[in-house]
Amino acid sequence: DAKTTQPNSMESNEEEPVHLPCNHSTISGTDYIHWYRQLPSQGPEYVIHGLTSNVNNRMASLAIAEDRKSSTLILHRATLRDAAVYYCIARGNQGGKLIFGQGTELSVKP
């Protein structure tokens, strides 16, 4: 599993887009990029994952750099409910443990 680096914290205004960056310069060719988030007083929640192409789902979009050394999680319109710690994880696609870093604590201002 590759090491990932994220900013400790970010702020956003409600209704605005949020771009959460993640660096994973040692990622291998078969490692997927996964994002989870943890809302206050809850367990982590799966957000999205991808390998090379950009991915979209109802929660977010994942933009992956062409060299795969970085990626960005995009929340298109932040809501107060999106305030959470967001974790970027780079690992293989065969299941198994998740290695969580420190994550980015996102705060959303009304």
Add this chain to the structure above:
Amino acid sequence: EAGVTQSPTHLIKTRGQQATLRCSPISGHTSVYWYQQALGLGLQFLLWYDEGEERNRGNFPPRFSGRQFPNYSSELNVNALELEDSALYLCASSLVGRNEQFFGPGTRLTVL
């Protein structure tokens, strides 16, 4: 569909005692994972069970152990509790070989 459930919600023990935490995975999920989230240490992987077998273990002492039952539910046992074991213990489940893990709400263990 019911999510991952954990019991108890809170558990208070004293040093040296044993704690038993329980987890029921989502129906159809055969893999169960345990994580510890201690203050200041972040989320750390503890154990992974699949089809009743221990598949992987994190960097924790042997007094952390567990098992998975034929119905895929799981138990985490912590023996000889120490103050530093106070943490939120999270259980997650997944379909074998799949990326997405679904987490329960956790058990808050306090060791006095």
